[in-house]
Amino acid sequence: MAKLSFLFVIAALLMILPSGHVLAPASQEPAAETRQYKGIMVTSFEEMHYPGPAQATFQEGDVVVQVKLDDDGGVESATSIWGYDFLAREAVVNAKKWRFRPNQSKSAIIFYEFRFAKGTCGPSRSQLFVFKKPNIASIWACPLIQQMNRDSK
Numbered sequence: 001m002a003k004l005s006f007l008f009v010i011a012a013l014l015m016i017l018p019s020g021h022v023l024a025p026a027s028q029e030p031a032a033e034t035r036q037y038k039g040i041m042v043t044s045f046e047e048m049h050y051p052g053p054a055q056a057t058f059q060e061g062d063v064v065v066q067v068k069l070d071d072d073g074g075v076e077s078a079t080s081i082w083g084y085d086f087l088a089r090e091a092v093v094n095a096k097k098w099r100f101r102p103n104q105s106k107s108a109i110i111f112y113e114f115r116f117a118k119g120t121c122g123p124s125r126s127q128l129f130v131f132k133k134p135n136i137a138s139i140w141a142c143p144l145i146q147q148m149n150r151d152s153k
Helices: 002-016 052-056 085-095 144-151
Strands: 042-044 061-069 075-082 107-116 127-132 136-141
Touching: 052 085, 061 085, 075 085, 085 107
Parallel strands: 107 136
Antiparallel strands: 061 075, 061 107, 127 136
16 A cells, blocks of 8 residues: 555656656666666765664655755755655755756655565674665665564574
8 A cells, every 4th residue: 555655646746847857758768777867867875774763663665855956966955745754854864965967957856765674684784775776765674673683692
């Protein structure tokens, strides 16, 4: 149900955002390495950790952050337009550290995915940040209970 709601929000965003924020038609889309959203291209990003309160309560979910850009592509402001508070607050803080190629609309969208790993995490890694072009941040964590059990051995 949450996935369906998230997809509904994405579809709604695509209808209301300026045309510079949508994917090129599939038939015109270049190879994955060079694929870009028209006008949206991340030039640098800041990794983030899974928010502690959300991790402690096993909260997974998606967050959509809209950013306003300055003339150089720096983030002037960031606002969560979808997602749980525990996740959205940290995503907004993180989004302010990103940079984009300047675009005509002076705005961009960042999609954050917060998930828990299924299975056992290795002893040296309890979290993982993955950036997916053009503007998706995936943050993975091991459940805290699994970490505590591992640490107590």
